[in-house]
Amino acid sequence: MEYSEVITENRAWIEGPVKMGRKTKQLLKTAEPGCIVVIDHEDVDELAAEELIRAKVKIIINAGKTMSGRIMTKGPLLLLDKAVPIIEINRLWYTFFQDGMTIRIDESGIWTDQVRIPYTRFTMASWDQLYRQAHRCFHVELGKFIDNTLQHALQESRMVVQPLHCPKLRTQVEGRHVLVVTRGSKYREDLAAVRAYIKAYKPVLLGVDGGADALLELGYTPDLIVGDMDSVSDRALGSGAELVVQSYVEGAAPGLERIRRLGLTANVLPCMGTSEDAALLMAYELKASLIIAIGSHNHMNEYLEKGRNGMGSSMLVRMKIGDKLIDAKGFSMLLSAQKTRSWLRNGAAGLALLSGFLAAQLLGKWMFPAALPGWSVLKGWLH
Numbered sequence: 001m002e003y004s005e006v007i008t009e010n011r012a013w014i015e016g017p018v019k020m021g022r023k024t025k026q027l028l029k030t031a032e033p034g035c036i037v038v039i040d041h042e043d044v045d046e047l048a049a050e051e052l053i054r055a056k057v058k059i060i061i062n063a064g065k066t067m068s069g070r071i072m073t074k075g076p077l078l079l080l081d082k083a084v085p086i087i088e089i090n091r092l093w094y095t096f097f098q099d100g101m102t103i104r105i106d107e108s109g110i111w112t113d114q115v116r117i118p119y120t121r122f123t124m125a126s127w128d129q130l131y132r133q134a135h136r137c138f139h140v141e142l143g144k145f146i147d148n149t150l151q152h153a154l155q156e157s158r159m160v161v162q163p164l165h166c167p168k169l170r171t172q173v174e175g176r177h178v179l180v181v182t183r184g185s186k187y188r189e190d191l192a193a194v195r196a197y198i199k200a201y202k203p204v205l206l207g208v209d210g211g212a213d214a215l216l217e218l219g220y221t222p223d224l225i226v227g228d229m230d231s232v233s234d235r236a237l238g239s240g241a242e243l244v245v246q247s248y249v250e251g252a253a254p255g256l257e258r259i260r261r262l263g264l265t266a267n268v269l270p271c272m273g274t275s276e277d278a279a280l281l282m283a284y285e286l287k288a289s290l291i292i293a294i295g296s297h298n299h300m301n302e303y304l305e306k307g308r309n310g311m312g313s314s315m316l317v318r319m320k321i322g323d324k325l326i327d328a329k330g331f332s333m334l335l336s337a338q339k340t341r342s343w344l345r346n347g348a349a350g351l352a353l354l355s356g357f358l359a360a361q362l363l364g365k366w367m368f369p370a371a372l373p374g375w376s377v378l379k380g381w382l383h
Contacts, residue, residue: 013104013105013106013107014036014059014085014104014105014106015102015103015104015105016034016036016058016102016103017032017035017036017100017102018035018036018097018098018099018100018101018102018103019031019035019038019057019099020037020038020039020094020097020098020099021038021039022040023230024041024044024048024051024052025048025051025183025210025230025231026230026231028051028052028055029233031055031057033055033056033057034056034057034058035057035058036057036058036059036060036061036103036105037052037055037057037059037060037061038061038094039060039061039062039063039064040062040063040064040091040094041062041064041066042064042065042068043065043066043067043068043071043073043075043304043305044062044066044067044073044075044076044079044086045073045075045185045302045305045306046073046074046075046185046305047075047183047184047185047187047305048075049074049075049076049078049079050078050185050186052079052084053078053079053082053084057084059084059085059087059105060079060084060085060086060087061087061088061089061110061119062086062087062088062089062122063088063089063090063091063094064091065088066088066122066126067122067126067127067130067131067134068130069130069133069134069137070134070137070141070304071134071141071304071305072134072135072138072301073131073134073305074131075305076122076126076127077124077131080122080123080127085121086121086122087105087119087120087121087122088119088120088122089110089117089118089119089120090118093117096112096114096115096117097112101113105119141300141304142300144309145300145303145304145309145310145311148309148310148312149311149312150312151310151312152310152312152313153312153313153316154312156272156273156312156313156316157316159249159272160272160316160317160319161320163285164269164271164281164282164284164285165270166269166282166285166286167244167267167268167269168267169224169242169244169267169286170242171204171223171224171242172204173204173286173288174286174287175287175288175289176203176204176288176289177201177203177204177289177290177291177292178203178204178206178283178288178290178291178292179194179198179203179204179205179206179292179294180206180208180211180276180279180280180283180292180293180294180296181205181206181208181211181212181214181215181222181294181295182208182211182275182276182279182293182294182295182296182297183208183209183211183214183231183295184294184295184296184297184302184329185295185302186295186329186330186332186333187211187214187294187295188214188217188218189332189333190294190295190328190329190331190332191214191215191218191294191295192218192332193328193331193332194292194294194328194331195218197292198220203290203292204223204224204283204288205220205221205222205223206222206223206224206225206226206279206283207222207224207225207226207232207236207241208225208226208227208275208276208279209225209227209228209229209230209231209232209275210231210232210233210236211294211295212225212232212236212239213235213236214295215236216235216236216239221239221240221241222236222239222241224241224242224243224244225237225241225242225243225244226244226246226269226275226278226279226282227244227245227246227255227275227278227279228245228246228253228254228255228275229243229245229255229258234262237258237259237264238262238264243265243266243267244266244267244268244269244282245259245266245267245268245269246269246270246271246275246278247268247270247271248270248272249270249271249272250270251270253268256268269282272313273313273314273317274308274313274314276293276296276297276314277313277314277317280293280317280318280321280325281317281321284320284321284324288324289324290324290326291324291326292326292328293325293326293327293328293329294328294329294331296327296329297311297314298314298327298329
C-alpha cells in the first residue's frame with residue numbers, strides 16, 4: 001500500500017462526517033458541504049465529478065476503481081483540478097462506514113471508532129497512467145461496443161418499429177416544440193444557453209429524471225417528468241409536473257413505489273431502453289413538431305460510464321425520430337448570448353457565425369436528414 005505524506009497541502013489530516021452510498025447520484029441528494037463521501041463507483045464519470053464538486057465535499061473515499069483503465073474518463077481529473085482529494089480502499093472495508101459517523105484521515109490510514117482502514121491515494125499520475133492505458137485499448141473496447149450495439153439493435157428493432165402506446169396526458173404536446181433535458185455532461189450549462197430559445201418558443205419542458213431539477217434550478221417548472229424516478233428530487237416530483245413512470249415492457253414499474261409513497265399519481269409508459277429513449281419516443285409519438293435534446297448521451301464513453309455496454313436502443317430511437325430531433329449537446333461550449341450579440345455587432349464575425357452554422361446544417365441535411373431544423377432554433381435563440 002502507498003500512503004501520501006499529507007492529505008492536503010495545508011495539513012496532514014482531515015476529519016469530518018461521513019455520507020455514504022453505492023449510487024453516487026443518490027448520495028448527493030442529501031450530501032452536506034464539507035462531508036466526507038464514501039462511494040463504490042467504478043470509473044467516476046464527468047457528470048458525477050461535476051456533481052461532487054457542486055456539493056463541495058471535503059474528500060472522496062472510493063471502494064471501487066476510480067479508473068479501471070478501460071474508459072477514457074476525465075471525471076477524476078475534474079476533481080483533482082478542483083483540489084478534491086480521492087483515496088481508494090478495498091471494497092471489503094465499505095461496510096465499516098456508517099452515515100453520520102465522524103472519521104479522521106491521516107497519512108497512516110482512515111480512523112473510525114473501531115478500526116484503522118488502509119488506503120491508496122489516487123493522484124494526477126494515477127489518472128495519466130490509466131487514461132493512457134484506456135487510450136491504447138480504445139479500439140478493443142470500441143469493437144466490443146459496436147458488436148453489442150448491433151446485436152441489441154437487431155433484437156429490439158421490432159419493438160421500436162411498432163407505435164409506442166403513450167398514456168393520455170393533460171399536457172398538450174402535438175404541434176409544439178419539446179425540450180428534453182437529461183442528466184448528461186454539461187447539461188446545466190447547455191440548458192442555460194438556450195434561455196432565449198425557451199422564451200421565444202415556449203416549448204414543452206420535459207425533464208428526464210434528474211433533468212427536471214436542472215429546470216427548477218434555472219427558474220422553470222417542468223411540464224412533464226419521465227423516467228424510473230431514481231435520480232429526481234422530491235421537490236421536482238411535487239412541482240406540479242405531469243409524471244410518467246417508465247416501466248419494463250412486461251409491465252413492472254419500480255418507480256411507481258416512490259411516487260405512491262409521496263402521495264402522488266403518475267402515468268405508466270411501457271418502453272424498452274433508457275429513460276432518455278422513452279422520453280424522446282413519447283414526444284415523437286405524441287406528434288411534437290420538434291424535439292430538442294439537452295444533456296443527451298451519444299458516444300461510447302458516456303454509455304460505458306453508465307454501465308451500458310452498447311447503445312442499440314438509442315441508435316434505433318434516433319433513426320425513428322429522424323429530422324424532428326435536434327441534439328443541443330455542447331451548445332454552451334460554442335455560443336453564449338453575450339458573445340453572439342458581440343459577434344453580430346462586429347458584422348463580419350456575425351456573418352461568419354451564421355454562414356458557418358447554415359453551411360453545417362445544409363451539409364448535415366445532405367448527410368443526416370435530422371440536422372436542418374437546427375436553423376430555426378438558432379434563429380429563435382438569436383432573437
